[in-house]
Amino acid sequence: MTSALFSPDVTVQRQARQLARAYTEQILCNLPVAFLMLDARGNIGMVNRTLQQMFALPDDDAWRHCTPGVYLGLPELNERIAQVLASGKHCHELGFDQIIEGKPRTFMADISLAQMAGELAVMVMVQDVTARRHSEEEVHRLAFYDSLTHLPNRRLLHERLLQSMSISARSGKYGAVMFIDLDNFKTLNDTQGHDVGDELLQAVAARLSRNVREGDTVARLGGDEFVVALESLSGIATDAVTQAETIAEKIRAELSQPYQLKTIEHASSPSIGVSLYRGHQNSIDEVLKQADMAMYQAKSTGRNRVCFFDPAMQVAMELRADLEEDLRAAIRRQQMQLHYQMQVDDSGRIIGAEALIRWQHRERGMVSPGEFIPLAEETGMILPIGDWVIEQACAQLKLWEMDASMRHLVLSINVSPRQLSQTWFVEKVKDTMEKYGVRPARLKLELTESFILDDVEEAIVKMGELRDIGVCFAMDDFGTGYSSLSYLKRLPLDQLKIDQSFVRDITRDKNSSVMVRTIISIANNFGLGIIAEGVETDEQHAFLRQYGCIRFQGYLFGKPVPLAEFERLCHLAE
């Protein structure tokens, strides 16, 4: 006999299940996670309040008459639930967008199977991931876009080019990369401030974006450097060049129109370098480098123009890179020498010499300073070279001091703009002269006008300090630069050196002879000495003397020669 208490009572069991279910539902309903629960046939069994709030649905039981897809306005959901029921496999992270109360939101649903009080149920949990998506987008934006212009940055450009190259490899069509640099942007930034500079960059970005097709990319690499990547040009090289050129010219013209900025109207122009590619023949870095080289070509041939990358240019660049490498080694191994070219007075007496650097290259032979000095200036190698020249000159003057036929000579050395702008230049010269016990008046520094223009005030101070102890200064290549007379008056100079181009033409060209006479009269007016360089013929010599020039340097008297030869000539002359 079984007592009523222990007998299996179906009603009690059912009641217990219902209670458990109600209890579970009560808990679930108030959970902060949004969800709805379905039975094994896919009918909604319950929805919780969080879900209703998330979808701005009324807190009623309208769901009883709907499928989940209809209830949430997401028809695709029904299909997915059916798949989960049929396969028994969960469905994770089903994303969908919905407009809720007029605002776009992004949701993520997880569909899984569960046992609810002993029965199979489907649980659909929904998360609102709008904020997460926004922050992901923000991270993406920061990583791939330039914050000032909102254009793609270098990284995104790289990705796009990678895609374009794959497309080009399949289609056989050319693509082009244009490297765009604004001319004189630095001046605008320096004179008007960065805000105005930024404004111009934004205006440029807008104009560029307006002038390309949809599939093309406009990117900003930084500073005033932009890149436009063109896709799907012709498959025939010459046609592709024409197409790219037409677009580049259009961009050039567009960017050269005046800009109405907040405070000023500004005129600007771009220099554009273009490089074509097809497939993956060249790497992205190579194509960009080629376009960059072409851009430099555009800059160096007068700016505001379009240049195409040309393989000959690359050869020249590579040669230059080799030369740079060799020059570094030459400085380390001290393969430089000084040659000396005499300077004479009216009676032909040797009064001094100009020290001219020579580089004996193991393969190329003698490399002219005209070829390597500009390179040395650009790369900063002129500084160790310049220091070496000062040291050599002082050491030489010291030796000449002990030689009766040499001790009266003034030795001129060429000083490059970069050298003089070093903070410790004055100390360097003073220390070296002291080290060798050189009388300052024996040393003359030849400067060119270009350096003076860089920073006149600084030049005046530095020259003044050296001049105070007796060092002399000559203005080299005078007449070829842009020195204004007011600067000339303030610079502590001793001598003007008439540039050899005027001397060369003095007998043939009226302008040159007028120029020479003018320079001589300027020198006289300012109380400066004068010397003519590049004197090759008796005729030139006679003209110069006639105009009142009494100091000369040139092949007529002597070419630049090695030290021993120069000393021999000086001893002969005594």
Ligand code: C2E
């Ligand atoms: P520069 O200072 O104007 O030197 C005069 C140049 O004219 C020298 O060329 C000299 O050899 C050349 N010359 C002299 N007389 C005649 C002549 O009668 N006819 C012709 N046709 N040429 C003549 P170089 O030695 O090739 O030097 C070229 C330039 O390289 C120099 O022009 C100078 O600016 C620079 N340079 C040379 N040595 C140094 C140096 O040690 N340091 C720096 N910074 N620059 C140097």
Ligand code: MG
């Ligand atoms: Mg010189």
Ligand code: MG
């Ligand atoms: Mg000169």
